[in-house]
Amino acid sequence: MAELNKGDEPMDATPNVSEVEAAGVAGETEAVAAIEAPVERGEPILQVRNLVKHFPLTQGILFKRQIGAVKAVDGISFDLYQGETLGIVGESGCGKSTVAKLLMLLETATSGEVFYKGQDITRLSGRALKAVRRNIQMVFQDPYTSLNPRMTVGDIIGEPFDIHPEAAPKGDRRRKVQELLDVVGLNPEYINRYPHQFSGGQRQRIGIARGLALNPEIIICDEPVSALDVSVQAQVINLMEKLQDEFNLSYLFIAHDLSIVRHISDRVGVMYLGKMAEIGTDTQIYDHPTHPYTQALLSAVPVPDPEAREGRERIILTGDVPSPANPPSGCRFRTRCWKAQDKCAEEVPLLAVPERFKSSDTPAAHESACHFAEEKDVVHAA
Amino acid sequence: MTTIDKTMSVPGPRGGSESGAPLLEVRDLHVEFHTRDGVAKAVNGVNYTVDAGETLAVLGESGSGKSVTAQAIMGILDMPPGKIPRGEIRFRGEDMLTMSHEERRRIRGQKIAMIFQDALSALNPVLSVGYQLGEMFRVHQGMSKKQAKARSIELMERVRIPAARERVNDYPHQFSGGMRQRIMIAMALALEPDLIIADEPTTALDVTVQAQVMDLLAELQQEFNMGLILITHDLGVVADVADKIAVMYAGRIVETAPVHELYKRPAHPYTRGLLDSIPRLDQKGQELYAIKGLPPNLTRIPTGCAFNPRCPKAEDICRTDVPVLHRVTEQGGGEIAGRGSACHFWKETIHG
Known part of the structure; x- marks a missing residue:
């Protein structure tokens, strides 16, 4: 099993170490403060609190009776800060795309709040909603179905300006669209072409340009590169990172590819069956995971290096994800967990820093929803 | 229940067949498609060999010709518009491209089987899983319906589908993605072929399920000493299971x-x-x-x-x-x- 003494050294937290050293010169008390204070990120731009989405299951034709609900998202809370990327990972059916739809207000939340700059946007409608939507844009997964084949690239990218005419004066739009094409690395002369004349990677660039058109602060990316070839994926990921620096964008990056999420994210949240299992910085999650599900997920990722593979421990989960219409009692992961005990069936574990790590400053001290949280490095060869 | 095990190094290839000729040899294979926009040259001179018990991974992006090569080996290319102007595909030393349809039919399924990427569209939605599995035995071995069903249940147990006896009459949509892929594997294994071609077998699956399916495939391959051609674009999966790699x-x-x-x-x-x-x-x-x-x-x-x-x-x-x-x-x-x-x-x- 995992060696816990490894976690006593903040090996990968190099910025922390230098901070502590610098503070050590100033005095003992300040050094302690430097460890305990969270990294300064300013105000969160988006605060999600207890977000719930249940899709009703009904029976009967005329008199529809509700016989249950698919609990797609069941109480999720997280913050998104200005200029950061929050990655959300999880298997299919865990509710990550529903979260995206809820934040875009494409679905109405059953309960819970989404605060954008302190304002609860789930209750908005009409003009106020339209104003908020301008600042939250989305890039979709499939570049083949998310672009209208009968519209030219210029019309697709310019469409947001029709909805928000105040963003660009009428005569100026063509120039704006060409600028956007240039920003995402496409030839501005392609403005009159149709989507079928572009490759998958180029189409995804068009999708990104459309997302950028209104100068949003938040872009929600739902599996933006999973439909692309490996060599093209890197191009799009690099473009997204460049744009983030240029426009100070916040990304909510939803994907199932854990390697890509680590590459692009500052913080990562792991979802399982509509709940957040673990959330923390990329080093905390990938190098010091404490939730068994995260550990299993990480250990199952094939690493493109045969040498590294041989020393790795692999946790093969049995069975499939249970149905979200009828999730297990207590901890939702307990049916597939090797640590499960009676307590797990009775008590729902809360997403919090585990008690045993609370007093120490190890990277294992991050929020994890497990009764028996324990650090275990599954990514690096033993 | 969950097992935790240290991955061991993959054992090397276990030598060729007794006759000396490799199990499968592809020589200078060309495939082209005649379309309205001209001739698309999908495969331009591919050579590779696979021995019994060996795993060859064919790695490439979309459009690199990796799947077309596999389809040519299986003999399931759409011709026309497809055309094989040149090349040989030798199975145990015999060129399959010069064989009659009847001869090829006897090899396909019995000697060489294929696992497809998308199990949901590869399985027939209006026939029960047991019927589709049993078809292999009824058609190739002339078994009765009853015998075939018994064998189907055995196969489903073999690929670790829980409660196989109760689920044999279920339809594909009643199974999860990982289970469907297991059924595809069971179908390919039904007649204990010498060679299996797996075309992106885990691309549509989640990582935890992907690991289950790849483990199962590797275990069965070892048990039956089969050759395996694994077609994929995922460099990670390749590193886990392949003995040798061909990049296309x-x-x-x-x-x-x-x-x-x-x-x-x-x-x-x-x-x-x-x-x-x-x-x-x-x-x-x-x-x-x-x-x-x-x-x-x-x-x-x-x-x-x-x-x-x-x-x-x-x-x-x-x-x-x-x-x-x-x-x-x-x-x-x-x-x-x-x-x-x-x-x-x-x-x-x-x-x-």
Whole structure:
């Protein structure tokens, strides 16, 4: 099993170490403060609190009776800060795309709040909603179905300006669209072409340009590169990172590819069956995971290096994800967990820093929803 | 229940068949498609061999010809518009392309079986899973319905589908993605073939399920000492299961190597670019290396080396001469078993 003494050294937290050293010169008390204070990120731009989405299951034709609900998202809370990327990972059916739809207000939340700059946007409608939507844009997964084949690239990218005419004066739009094409690395002369004349990677660039058109602060990316070839994926990921620096964008990056999420994210949240299992910085999650599900997920990722593979421990989960219409009692992961005990069936574990790590400053001290949280490095060869 | 085990190193290939000829040998295979926009040259001279018990991974992006090669081996290419103008596909020394339809039918399913990517569309939605599995026994071995059903239940247990006896009459949509893929594997294994072609068998699955399915496949392969051709674009999956790798680009094999060698020191700029462009799980990198440009249109493959417009090392010779698959040697000239690179500058790529 995992060696816990490894976690006593903040090996990968190099910025922390230098901070502590610098503070050590100033005095003992300040050094302690430097460890305990969270990294300064300013105000969160988006605060999600207890977000719930249940899709009703009904029976009967005329008199529809509700016989249950698919609990797609069941109480999720997280913050998104200005200029950061929050990655959300999880298997299919865990509710990550529903979260995206809820934040875009494409679905109405059953309960819970989404605060954008302190304002609860789930209750908005009409003009106020339209104003908020301008600042939250989305890039979709499939570049083949998310672009209208009968519209030219210029019309697709310019469409947001029709909805928000105040963003660009009428005569100026063509120039704006060409600028956007240039920003995402496409030839501005392609403005009159149709989507079928572009490759998958180029189409995804068009999708990104459309997302950028209104100068949003938040872009929600739902599996933006999973439909692309490996060599093209890197191009799009690099473009997204460049744009983030240029426009100070916040990304909510939803994907199932854990390697890509680590590459692009500052913080990562792991979802399982509509709940957040673990959330923390990329080093905390990938190098010091404490939730068994995260550990299993990480250990199952094939690493493109045969040498590294041989020393790795692999946790093969049995069975499939249970149905979200009828999730297990207590901890939702307990049916597939090797640590499960009676307590797990009775008590729902809360997403919090585990008690045993609370007093120490190890990277294992991050929020994890497990009764028996324990650090275990599954990514690096033993 | 969950098992935790240390992954052991993959055992090497277990030698060829008794007759001396490899299990499967593809020689100078060409496939083209005649379309309105011209002739798309999907496969342009592919050579590879697979022995019993060996896993060959064919790695490539979409449009590299990896699936078309597999379809040609299985004999399920749509012809027309497909056409095989040249080449040989030898199964145990016999060329399958010159066989009659009846002879090929006897090989297909019994000797060579295929696992498809998307189990939901590969299975018939209006027939029960048990009926579809049993079809193999009824058609190829003339079993009765009752016998076939009994064998189907056995097979489903073999691929670890829980409560197989109760689920044998269920329809494909009643199974989860991982279970459906297990049924596909069961179907391919039904007649204990000598060779299995798996075309992206886990691409549609989640990582935890992907690990289950790949483990099962590797275990069954070892048990029956089958040859396996694994077609994929995922460099991670390949590193986990393959013995040797063939990298394809624009219908040609650009590099062949044993699995450890390829990842340690690639000998083709395309392979190197691919390896550099994937983010790593165990370390946080800086900016990703991106291969510039796009894969070529198969109706207009560039002259010379097909990779030359995207290659950082390209020189004049690359634009005029098609590189052959050079034998890759150590710096001192020593032999490296099984390595080849179709690059004029392979020496510089691997050694310098």
